[in-house]
Amino acid sequence: MERKEKPNYLWSLLTLKCPRCRRGAMFSAKNAWNLKTTLKMPEKCEECAQPFELEVGFWYGTGYVSYGLTVAMSIASLVAWWVLIGLSAHDNRFFVWMAINSAVLLALQPWIMRLSRVIYLYFFIQYDPDYKNTPVRTFD
């Protein structure tokens, strides 16, 4: 059996790689901001043949993930704003933050949608170091 280095969990997740082999790409097009192909995925991983949509309607659950991501990013940016720029009831700094935060979240939406699918699939599929010799896992 050939030995391969185990790709880092967080790095594989952020670079949208398959959870099972952490090598195959989960999305067909590299550019997430081409909205026609943002959510276009191969049926299975090119590297290890892991199917991505585990059952019909599997991706509906990603709505909760993207909601959680959006809230977490808003809190993080509000804290950063508070520390770096400050907040006061006597001026409109809070509203400036709100406008910037909304614009950034909107611009990041295609990436957030992709990342949500990846995080969701990572809940169900674990890394398999011997993925070339073991059968893929699904719900059945």
Ligand SMILES: [Zn+2]
């Ligand atoms: Zn794979």
